[in-house]
Amino acid sequence: MKCPVCEDVTLLMSQRNGIEIDYCPQCRGIWLDRGELDKIVERAKLEEEKYESHEHSRNNDRYYEKDRYYDKNQYYGQKKRKKKSMLSDIMEMFGED
Template identity: 45%
Template sequence: MNCPVCDNVRMKEVQKENVLIDICPNCKGVWLDRGELEKITTGLKEDRKYYEETFDSYEKEFRKYPDYKKEYHKGYDGYKKKKKKTMLDLFDLF
């Protein structure tokens, strides 16, 4: 199969996770056939469930310490505003 973007460039078929993906060696474009995207995303949905369960427990632990956000920025005053210059500042040179 030829790349739809490049003229007369033959695409390579690469197998990733039991899905054949067409890749153009010239423009590095990735092309999927019908139904291949769904096959790839089903594996991601299973992994996402695991991460959501894991990180939900960490989030609950973080909520036990409500003063953490207040202490995180303690001692930081930000940028100070510069003092406005007046005519009397000219005499500071001497």
């Protein structure tokens, strides 16, 4: 089969993960048959479902950890801040830090 872009270059075939890919060695264009494209779409759906189920359980753990973090802060209370000096207040008024 000839490359649709280059027109005079013959496409090469390669097998990647059970999917046959036709590619042009000159322009590096890639062409798929309809069946090959369907395989890629199906695999993408499976990966997405797998990722979403894993992400959902991971989010639940994250919320639990977040709740524990807030509990810890309530137990220890808030940290006291150092009182600013009058000189730092004056410097702040003039925009210098």
